[in-house]
Amino acid sequence: MSTTNLVVTMKILAIVSQKGGSGKTTLAVHLATAAAAAGYNVAVIDLDPQATATKWGDRREADTPEVVSGQAVRLPALINPAQANGADLLVLDTAPNADQIASLAARAADLVLIPCRPAKFDLEAIETTLLLVQTAHKPAYVVLNAVPPKGSIVEEATAGLVSSGAKVAPHQLTQRAAFTHAVIDGRTAQEFEPRGKAAREVDALYVWMCGLVDMPTSGRKGKVA
Ligand SMILES: Nc1ncnc2c1ncn2[C@@H]1O[C@H](COP(=O)(O)OP(=O)(O)OP(=O)(O)O)[C@@H](O)[C@H]1O
Ligand SMILES: [Mg+2]
Numbered sequence: 185m186s187t188t189n190l191v192v193t194m195k196i197l198a199i200v201s202q203k204g205g206s207g208k209t210t211l212a213v214h215l216a217t218a219a220a221a222a223g224y225n226v227a228v229i230d231l232d233p234q235a236t237a238t239k240w241g242d243r244r245e246a247d248t249p250e251v252v253s254g255q256a257v258r259l260p261a262l263i264n265p266a267q268a269n270g271a272d273l274l275v276l277d278t279a280p281n282a283d284q285i286a287s288l289a290a291r292a293a294d295l296v297l298i299p300c301r302p303a304k305f306d307l308e309a310i311e312t313t314l315l316l317v318q319t320a321h322k323p324a325y326v327v328l329n330a331v332p333p334k335g336s337i338v339e340e341a342t343a344g345l346v347s348s349g350a351k352v353a354p355h356q357l358t359q360r361a362a363f364t365h366a367v368i369d370g371r372t373a374q375e376f377e378p379r380g381k382a383a384r385e386v387d388a389l390y391v392w393m394c395g396l397v398d399m400p401t402s403g404r405k406g407k408v409a
Pocket of ligand 1: 201203208209330
């Protein structure tokens with residue numbers, strides 16, 4: 185991996201949710217690609233035996249972000265070489281219903297994001313993930329995902345989550361076809377429809393995430409996401 189004068193301490197972002205299909209892999213590949221497009225050296229570490237992110241990487245034409253498949257119990261063996269090779273950001277994608285994977289990822293992380301659909305079953309189930317993440321003592325935020333484009337559900341879900349002690353990201357991803365279509369050939373919504381609404385939502389989340397981990401939004405090549 186290339187290095188320039190910009191000094192960036194490698195950051196680790198864990199995407200965690202015990203609930204299946206909440207949007208972990210969607211969030212992981214979109215934020216990783218946003219950071220790579222901004223000029224950072226980024227790797228997605230896919231800790232999910234389903235290997236969804238890895239398969240996305242296999243379908244992808246571009247060679248960034250790097251996608252590495254591995255087991256959570258081997259995290260140090262995955263993290264240390266990445267750091268030695270000049271990685272700026274590692275995005276850990278995790279499996280649903282897998283306490284140990286989620287815990288190990290959260291403990292290794294600087295920031296934990298918990299995607300959650302704003303639906304009753306998902307909001308009910310999030311308690312387990314919140315408790316698990318608390319034990320890691322890392323900054324953790326729920327990111328509402330696949331929200332309907334209209335209505336008051338974001339406000340309602342946010343109020344419910346905050347009242348149960350969760351921190352909620354000020355940006356959401358809406359339910360949009362661009363998120364599902366883009367990944368078919370290993371792309372992201374930013375690449376599929378650069379001026380689309382989905383791309384703008386990812387940019388907003390990326391910029392917010394950079395602020396939380398103290399990473400300039402513009403990476404080594406001086407690009408802005
Ligand atoms: N904002 C969105 N808009 C439209 N479709 C979405 C959105 N987020 C996720 N999806 C779709 O929902 C499905 C589940 O998303 P994803 O695979 O990211 O969830 P996951 O939490 O990684 O699932 P798993 O728990 O199985 O690993 C996928 O088909 C994905 O394309
Ligand atoms: Mg997944």
